[in-house]
Amino acid sequence: MAIPLTYNLRNLVVRKTTTTMTALGIGLTVAVLLAILALVGGLRSSLQASGNPLNVLVLRKGTNAELSSGMTRENFQDIKFKRGIATSSSGEPQASLEMVSVINLASVDAPDGINVTLRGLTPTGIGLRDNLKLVAGRWFEPGKREVVVGESIEKRFPDARIGRKLHFGRGDWDVVGIMSVGKGTTNSEIYGDLNQVSADFQRADALSSILARATDPVAAHALINDIKNDPKLNLDAETELEYYQAQTSSGIVIESLGIFVSIIMGVGSSFAAMNTMYAAVARRAQEIGTLRVLGFSRGSILFSFVVESILLAALGGLVGCLLVLPLNGLTTGIGNFITFSEIDFNFRVTAQIMTVGVAFAMLLGAVGGLFPAASASRKEILAALRGI
Amino acid sequence: MTDNVVIQTRNLSKEYIRDEFHVVALQDVDIDIHRSEFVALMGPSGSGKSTLLHLIAAMDAATSGEIRVLGQDLRAMNDRQIARWRNENIGFVFQSFNLIPVLTAIENVELPLKLTHLKKQERIEHAATALQLVGLGDRLRHYPRQLSGGQEQRVAIARAIVTDPALILADEPTGNLDANSAVEVLTLLSRLNKEHSKTIIMVTHDPHAARFASTVRHLEKGALLAEGAVPAD
Numbered sequence: 001m002a003i004p005l006t007y008n009l010r011n012l013v014v015r016k017t018t019t020t021m022t023a024l025g026i027g028l029t030v031a032v033l034l035a036i037l038a039l040v041g042g043l044r045s046s047l048q049a050s051g052n053p054l055n056v057l058v059l060r061k062g063t064n065a066e067l068s069s070g071m072t073r074e075n076f077q078d079i080k081f082k083r084g085i086a087t088s089s090s091g092e093p094q095a096s097l098e099m100v101s102v103i104n105l106a107s108v109d110a111p112d113g114i115n116v117t118l119r120g121l122t123p124t125g126i127g128l129r130d131n132l133k134l135v136a137g138r139w140f141e142p143g144k145r146e147v148v149v150g151e152s153i154e155k156r157f158p159d160a161r162i163g164r165k166l167h168f169g170r171g172d173w174d175v176v177g178i179m180s181v182g183k184g185t186t187n188s189e190i191y192g193d194l195n196q197v198s199a200d201f202q203r204a205d206a207l208s209s210i211l212a213r214a215t216d217p218v219a220a221h222a223l224i225n226d227i228k229n230d231p232k233l234n235l236d237a238e239t240e241l242e243y244y245q246a247q248t249s250s251g252i253v254i255e256s257l258g259i260f261v262s263i264i265m266g267v268g269s270s271f272a273a274m275n276t277m278y279a280a281v282a283r284r285a286q287e288i289g290t291l292r293v294l295g296f297s298r299g300s301i302l303f304s305f306v307v308e309s310i311l312l313a314a315l316g317g318l319v320g321c322l323l324v325l326p327l328n329g330l331t332t333g334i335g336n337f338i339t340f341s342e343i344d345f346n347f348r349v350t351a352q353i354m355t356v357g358v359a360f361a362m363l364l365g366a367v368g369g370l371f372p373a374a375s376a377s378r379k380e381i382l383a384a385l386r387g388i
Numbered sequence: 389m390t391d392n393v394v395i396q397t398r399n400l401s402k403e404y405i406r407d408e409f410h411v412v413a414l415q416d417v418d419i420d421i422h423r424s425e426f427v428a429l430m431g432p433s434g435s436g437k438s439t440l441l442h443l444i445a446a447m448d449a450a451t452s453g454e455i456r457v458l459g460q461d462l463r464a465m466n467d468r469q470i471a472r473w474r475n476e477n478i479g480f481v482f483q484s485f486n487l488i489p490v491l492t493a494i495e496n497v498e499l500p501l502k503l504t505h506l507k508k509q510e511r512i513e514h515a516a517t518a519l520q521l522v523g524l525g526d527r528l529r530h531y532p533r534q535l536s537g538g539q540e541q542r543v544a545i546a547r548a549i550v551t552d553p554a555l556i557l558a559d560e561p562t563g564n565l566d567a568n569s570a571v572e573v574l575t576l577l578s579r580l581n582k583e584h585s586k587t588i589i590m591v592t593h594d595p596h597a598a599r600f601a602s603t604v605r606h607l608e609k610g611a612l613l614a615e616g617a618v619p620a621d
Contacts, residue, residue, distance in 0.1 A: 004502065010490035290486040293447060294500045294547070295475020297468050381447045385486075 003291060003300055008308035011280065012315070018276055023316040025272045026361050029265040030320025034357045036258025038327055038347040043254075046183050046345035051241030052130050054086075056223050058210040061236045064246065066100040067117075071207040071235075073097065078233060082226060084219035085212045088124075094213035096125030099198045101208075103168040103190070105157045116153060117189045118168070120197030120207075128211050132186060137162045137177030142193045145169075145200070148177035150187035152331065152344030160190070169200030185244070188344040211240065266364050269316070273368030277309045281376040288376050289384030302377035309369020310362050317361030321354045394554065394587050395421040395444055400453035402439050402610075413439040415610040416453070426581040426588045428601035431619065435607040437591045438559055444589065445478050445557050446470045458554055475503045479548030483560035485540040487532040487547075493519060494528040497547045504551065518546035522576055538569025545576055549586070556580065558590040562597050574600040 012019045058079060059069040079085075080095040087093055099120040104113035119125075126132060126139065140146035149160045159165070165172040173192065181187055198204050214220035220239060227237040281288070288301055328349035379388075402414040414436040421427055429437040442448040443455055446462045455462055458477055465473060487496045497515040506514065519525055522542040532540055541561060548556055558577065562570035578600045580586045590601060598604045606613040613619065 002502075004491075004495070004499075006495065007488065007490060014490055286486060287488055290482070290488070291499075292471070293445070293474065293478075293480050293486075295471050295503045297471045299468075382442060385482075 002307075003296055003304040005307070005311075008304060008311055011284070011308065012312055015280065018279065019312060019315070022272050022276045022312055023319050026269045026313050026316025026364055027319025027323055029262060029269040029364070030317050030357045030361050031323040032265055033258065033262035033360055034320055034324040034349065034353055035327060035347070036255060036262070037353045037356060038324060038349045039332065040255040040258070041348040041350065041353060042332075042345040045348055046185055046187075047244040047247050051239065051244040052128075052213075053217060053239050053241045054214050054220055055128055055240035056212045056214055056220055056227075056237050057240050057243045058212065058227055058235050058237045059208075061234050063236070066098070066209045067102065069100075069208050071097065071209055072205050073207070075233065075235065076207075076210055078230075079210055079212065079227065079235075082212075082223060084214050084223040084226070086215045088127075092124070094124065094128060096121055096128055096211045097194065097207055098125055098209050098211060099194060099201070099203060099207040101197075101201055101203075103166075105153075105160065105166065107156050108158065109156075116157075117185075118147075118197065119189050119191050120194040121191060122194050125194075125211060126191070128213055129181060129186060132179060132181045135178050135180045137175075139177055140191065140193050143196060144193065145171060145173045145196060146176045147173045147190050147192045148179050149175055149190050150344075151178055151180045152187040153190060154178045155331065156344065166190070169197070171200070183345070262360070266360070269313075270364045270368040273309055273313055273365050274372060276312065277305060277369045277372035278375070280308070281305065281372045284376075285379065285384045285387045288379055289381050289386075292379075292381045292384065298377040302373045305373030305376050306366060306369045309373065310365040313361045313363075313365025313368070314358055316365075317358035320357050320361060321349075324349055324357075392422050393420045394423050394458055395419065395589075396454075396456045397440075397443075398454040400440075400443065400455055401451050402436070402443060402448070403451045412610050414443070414450075417607075417610075417612045419605065419612055421587065421589065423587055424581065424585040426578065426600070426602045427590070428598035428604045429589060429591045429607060430593070430595070430598055430604060431607035432593075434609075436610040437607045439610075440607065440612075441557055441559055441589060441591050444555075445480060446474055472503070475500055475551060477553050477555060479545075479551065479553040479556045481541070481544050481548050481556065481558035481561045483563040485532070485537075485544045485564070487540055487543055489532050492529050492531055493524060493535070493543045493546075496532070496543055497550050500547060500551050514550055515546070518550040519543065521549070522546045536569070537565050538572055541565060541569070541573050542576065545573065545580075549580060549584075554587060556586050556588045558588065560591055560593065562592070562594060570594075570597065 059066065060071065063069045076097040080093045085093045085095055101118045102115045103118045105116050106113045135151060140148055147166060153160045160175055162175050162178065164175050166175060179186065179191065198207060214223050224237040227233060227235055291301060327347040330347045331344055332347065397417050397419050400414060400417040403410065403412050417440060429440060431437045443450050444457055460473065494515045497518050498511050501511040501514055516528060519528055522545050524539060524542055524546065527535060527539060535543065562573055565573060574597055577588055577590065581588050592598055605615065606618050608619045
């Protein structure tokens with residue numbers, strides 16, 4: 001049986017200053033990792049909430065983003081009557097021709113402006129966005145320079161409030177409403193009338209994409225194959241869900257960088273834990289000798305000190321969780337490398353992320369504690385009893 | 389080795405190098421210690437008495453010679469076997485008590501029982517009984533810092549006897565105690581020998597302490613003197 005855990009816990013309490021300082025060091029490392037994971041988690045959650053598996057997004061072949069895609073009105077006529085597309089109660093196909101562009105808006109924290117996605121669409125397109133609702137004002141009217149902004153846009157850009165005007169295209173656009181879609185990327189977009197937007201940007205027949213609602217998942221799959229395999233169209237299609245999931249690559253760079261920084265800091269924290277444990281081994285040499293005389297094996301000593309180091313680091317992990325908790329729900333924005341515009345989302349400090357943080361801390365503790373524990377277990381009994 | 393002899397050494401020697409000097413700590417020691425004997429090992433500093441005790445407890449390895457303790461050839465066992473053997477057969481009492489400061493009296497005494505198959509409740513009961521036997525039944529939840537030196541040593545004795553070992557080895561057990569506490573501890577060891585038939589080997593400088601033993605053996609410059617002989621000075 002192992003040396004009791006009480007022995008390790010009480011030793012950590014007795015050395016409270018050293019324990020606190022080491023735990024803080026490890027906590028900071030864990031906090032950096034958790035902040036990155038919370039940021040990437042928020043971004044992924046936002047992107048994943050944006051897609052509907054029944055919505056099929058059609059783009060030009062060879063492109064992976066609406067911004068770089070090209071679509072003609074003739075394409076739209078070819079596609080909207082394809083089999084498998086749902087119809088409204090009046091028999092109208094549930095398909096939306098859309099134009100996507102990027103405009104530059106100045107914000108409080110970026111006076112030089114930030115790229116924001118502008119989408120021109122029809123009422124049918126609005127109907128295809130699940131959970132999209134107007135939270136203030138009204139929808140834009142066809143043929144007018146009016147826009148409805150996502151609620152993240154409204155919060156971050158002073159000019160994007162109801163009653164104010166945004167300047168882009170060929171003139172000023174009235175902000176007439178604010179929309180919200182829960183966690184989705186629509187919160188970071190501006191919607192206007194398709195014909196008015198495309199005319200202002202002189203892209204009347206150079207549009208971006210088609211979004212169509214399939215009747216069911218089988219029909220969605222068949223529709224995608226139909227579009228892809230139609231040689232006349234030269235178009236590509238995928239579900240809206242797949243499209244947004246592919247965009248999570250924006251988070252991969254940040255995530256990789258964050259993990260790299262965390263590993264570098266983790267090496268430092270590991271050394272801090274190692275230092276603390278070497279000091280503990282030196283101070284408790286006589287106790288180690290006594291435990292050996294009582295019959296505890298070298299393996300028990302090794303295990304006990306590794307466990308103590310892991311406990312110390314786990315405490316650091318909890319400190320890291322506490323440090324990062326205030327970030328939960330905080331809104332931030334990040335440039336999307338595919339759409340070249342900013343997506344706003346919330347940090348998500350979840351139980352799963354915190355578990356990862358504590359596990360990471362425990363790993364640091366195990367690595368940092370291994371060498372001191374090995375040195376404790378290798379001590380000869382008599383040398384240990386003499387405090388050497 | 390007869391059934392009655394629990395410790396037997398032949399030509400037992402221990403040498404080591406310290407600061408490039410060759411030191412002979414123990415030289416050709418032959419000794420037989422019998423069951424239920426209370427032996428006091430005496431001698432000046434550096435005479436080898438503690439070294440002999442450490443070799444008997446398998447805390448150190450002899451350079452040459454033979455040593456059998458409780459019928460076991462200590463040289464034939466590996467590290468793990470020795471640890472297990474020590475836990476089952478040896479109770480060790482240190483001069484400076486060597487209690488674990490972050491554990492209470494009963495937790496200190498329970499420690500060696502962690503290596504047995506006893507359940508938690510049984511371990512607690514055994515530890516409490518051992519502490520009652522040494523007169524500390526009312527100090528179970530006290531930490532070492534809350535006890536006097538004599539009480540700490542009695543807790544250490546309780547820890548040494550809790551596994552009911554065949555041998556109790558004590559290295560200067562009264563060295564850090566005042567006269568009254570020393571008498572209490574020696575009386576306790578004597579009781580364990582007489583009432584519980586424990587074989588006790590005690591290293592001491594103190595002739596008064598040695599009087600509690602049934603046999604006194606002297607060492608000088610690493611050699612064991614003949615029974616009844618004392619160092620020349």
